[in-house]
Amino acid sequence: MDHPDTTHLELVVHKQLQQCSSIFLALADPVRQDIIMILTKHEALNVAQIVERTPMSRSAISHHLKILKQAGLLTSSKVGTEIYYSLDIEDSVTLLKAFLETTEQILVLKTPGDE
Template sequence: MDAPNTTQLETLVHRQLRECSPIFLALADPIRQDIIMLLTKHDSLNVAQIVERSPMSRSAISHHLKILKQANLVQAAKVATEIYYSLDIEEAVRHLKDFIATTERIIEMKTAGAE
C-alpha cells in the first residue's frame, strides 16, 4: 500500500466529511425529513402550506426551513409577498456521492494492503 496515496485520500475524505456535515445534521431531524418528503411531492410550498401539513408551529417550520436552506437542500423563491420553498438537492447528492466514493477507495486500498 502506498502511504502517500492513502494519506491524500484520507485528507480528501476528511474534507468531504466536513462538507457533508451540514447535510447530515439537517437530515437527522424527523421534522426536516418530513419537510423534505413534502417537497418531494410538491414542486414548491410556502411556510403556511407546510404548516397546514405539519403539527409544528409556523416559527418552528421556519426554523427548520432555515437549517435545510443553510445545508443547501432547499431553495427559496419570493413570489409576490410569499416565499416558496423547493428541493434543491443536486449539490448535496454530489457531495455525498463524492464522500462515499472516496471512502470506498480507502477501504479498497486498506483491504488490498491487508492481503
C-alpha cells in the first residue's frame, strides 16, 4: 500500500526545523547547558554571578550568554550598571513542541499499520 501524501506536513516540518535551528545550536554546547542549569536555580544573575559558578572566563561566559539570548532562551534586564540574565524559554518550548508534533504526524502517516 502506498504511503499517504505527506508533502504539506514535510514543508511545515522543514520550516519548523529552520525556526528551531538556533535553539538546537545554542543547546548543543555543554557550557551553555551549564548556564541554563544555573539559571534554572536563580531568577536572574549577572555575568559576574554566573562566572562565579563556572570555571569559564568572563569573556567566554558573555559570549555564551549572547548566543543563548540570540536563540531566544534568555532575556536580559539592566539594573543600574549591571545586566541580569534570566531564562525565557516558553516561546522556544512552544516551537520545539510544534516541531516534534509535526514530525510525529509524518511518522505515523508513513508507518505501515496493522493491515
